[in-house]
Amino acid sequence: MKVNPDQCPLCGQGTLEQLTLMDVWGCQKCRHLFEWNINKQMLKVVDLSPAILWRWNGRFWQRGQNSLLPLTPGLVIGAIALATLPSLLLGIANYIFPPLPGSPFSWFPIVWQGLALVIHGACMGWVMAEAYQFSPYLRFKIWLRRQFSA
């Protein structure tokens, strides 16, 4: 796969264009801003915190060292725990204090537990995707922007 040096390494779809009267470059697809050090062949996204760095290796942008916290197994386990713990607590409460048999809202604890799992999982997934700028998430954001701009 041939990659041009002006192709956005963050979303992989847009091209980088220098903004008028500025030392930054912008991607027209994901709309992030980049600082391009041509002498060092390095690209740094400046509107994300922590910034992400890439180095041009002659064929493609290679993600370099940055201050982004590495995605370790401990971090993944912590995120899964934060997403599942509320649902687990609701399940324990439902087990200890089960609804009366035949009561009209006996289905409610199970639905509440499922909703807690889905919503907390979605929140953790969104936080992780925003922090690590996963490529499928960026493509989804671009697709979403296209749907609403048309």
Ligand SMILES: [Zn+2]
């Ligand atoms: Zn882009």
